[in-house]
Amino acid sequence: MKLGPEFFHRDCLEVAPELVGKILVRRLPEGGEIRLRITETECYRGEEDTACHARFGRTKRAGVLYRESGTLYVYLCYGIHWLLNIVTGEVDVPQAVLIRACEGFPGPGRLTKRLGIDGSFNGLSINSCPCLWVEDDGQRFRIIPDRRVGIDYASEEDRNRLWRFKAADRL
DNA sequence: TTAGTGATATCC
DNA sequence: GATATCACTAAA
Numbered sequence: 001m002k003l004g005p006e007f008f009h010r011d012c013l014e015v016a017p018e019l020v021g022k023i024l025v026r027r028l029p030e031g032g033e034i035r036l037r038i039t040e041t042e043c044y045r046g047e048e049d050t051a052c053h054a055r056f057g058r059t060k061r062a063g064v065l066y067r068e069s070g071t072l073y074v075y076l077c078y079g080i081h082w083l084l085n086i087v088t089g090e091v092d093v094p095q096a097v098l099i100r101a102c103e104g105f106p107g108p109g110r111l112t113k114r115l116g117i118d119g120s121f122n123g124l125s126i127n128s129c130p131c132l133w134v135e136d137d138g139q140r141f142r143i144i145p146d147r148r149v150g151i152d153y154a155s156e157e158d159r160n161r162l163w164r165f166k167a168a169d170r171l
Numbered sequence: 172t173t174a175g176t177g178a179t180a181t182c183c
Numbered sequence: 184g185a186t187a188t189c190a191c192t193a194a195a
Contacts, residue, residue: 042190051190053179061179079176081191098190109191150190 003134005127008069012088012095016043017165019086019097019134021141026115027131034115036102038134042148043163044085045095051154054094065094070127074112074119081109082118086126100164142168 003022008015019041026034044052044065053062053075064073065087073085073096085096098108105111112118117132126133145162152159
């Protein structure tokens with residue numbers, strides 16, 4: 001069944017590990033549906049998190065992170081890859097969960113490429129978008145926490161946080 | 172290991 | 184206006 005707004009309206013530290021194992025569903029404009037199980041997420045949490053895009057405050061790009069939970073935050077990385085995040089928690093508290101990987105698509109850039117997700121999705125809500133949502137099929141997985149990747153610029157404290165969550169064996 | 176790619180934040 | 188930086192990937 002489809003995850004409702006209440007699922008995302010919590011702290012990203014709760015949402016990120018729970019999102020692992022859920023099914024990301026994309027309805028394509030040309031017809032057809034892609035269903036992929038989420039295998040890896042990361043949490044970016046607040047202006048205090050020196051790895052988070054909101055570390056400079058409410059900039060033009062990071063402004064989306066301050067919006068209501070369920071808002072999609074899609075931005076271009078390294079000039080090539082679109083990365084998909086879902087905003088979580090309260091309005092005006094900037095935090096989000098990055099969908100890092102799904103089954104068969106190990107990497108946030110490859111994932112969005114497969115799903116046909118680009119900057120035009122930025123600011124849409126996963127709660128109202130007819131072409132993208134998340135479902136729970138009841139399947140549960142053991143979760144392995146790990147350090148986040150690609151954030152060398154962050155403080156040592158933040159680099160060491162175990163805010164990446166990977167699916168391991170089926171429970 | 173390295174190039175490729177372009178938006179963003181920050182400095183003038 | 185300029186430039187350094189970047190939540191990555193594919194090819195070698």
